[in-house]
Amino acid sequence: MAMHRKTITLTEQQDHWIKEQIESGNFGNDSEYIRDLIRRDQQSHERVLTLRQALIAGESSANAKPLDMRSIKQAARSRLKSAG
Numbered sequence: 001m002a003m004h005r006k007t008i009t010l011t012e013q014q015d016h017w018i019k020e021q022i023e024s025g026n027f028g029n030d031s032e033y034i035r036d037l038i039r040r041d042q043q044s045h046e047r048v049l050t051l052r053q054a055l056i057a058g059e060s061s062a063n064a065k066p067l068d069m070r071s072i073k074q075a076a077r078s079r080l081k082s083a084g
Helices: 012-023 030-060 069-083
Strands: none
Touching: 012 030
């Protein structure tokens, strides 16, 4: 995988935070920390896309019906009682 060099500007507080993460042993250097943040952001974005697709599929399914919060709450209470 090709690597590309980027220049970023951080506040003093942000720079201090990254240095703390490195000193605590969580990361070897600034680049590792930034790459980890980007990976997490990518994963978060993928989860949101998956959720949106599931919502769209649910809405377009033949089984779609209005949400009945009273029934949902009652079912949750019943599950809690039987679990306890």
